[in-house]
């Protein structure tokens with residue numbers, strides 16, 4: 001319920017959806033397993049946005065749009081082999097989250113599209129809807145589009161090594177606390193030194 005509510009708030013630009021509307025969505029989408037629901041609604045929203053941009057659709061996304069994505073996804077998943085989770089591209093120049101990027105256009109609406117990296121390829125291979133979408137890199141060549149969130153900073157490999165080693169000695173919780181304290185002290189982001 002909360003998930004559906006969150007998505008409906010996002011598509012209505014933060015206005016709270018009515019309980020009735022949430023109820024309708026909830027019932028219509030009952031057949032989609034909880035674990036898949038978020039990804040399926042995201043994909044449907046992305047596709048809906050793109051269709052609106054091209055003038056092929058208008059108005060708001062409906063539960064039918066979500067169900068259409070679900071059917072396609074099931075059909076293509078049963079055909080394809082390989083893992084069921086997208087690879088997390090550590091080298092991604094856009095700092096995407098598992099192949100998806102949240103962009104914001106000049107109209108202020110945000111939308112999700114596939115990344116230009118190999119994690120984005122993973123989505124494109126699995127669904128014709130994702131495959132049909134303009135990739136994030138191509139959008140960003142147009143200055144009207146920006147990343148909706150700051151690029152994800154990745155923890156440098158040396159820091160991860162340090163944390164793992166330290167966690168073995170003092171436990172995860174303490175190691176993490178030491179690390180956070182250290183990073184806050186050294187604003188230049190020098191690597192933590194072992195004591």
Ligand SMILES: [Zn+2]
Nearest residue numbers: 092096115117
């Ligand atoms: Zn990426």
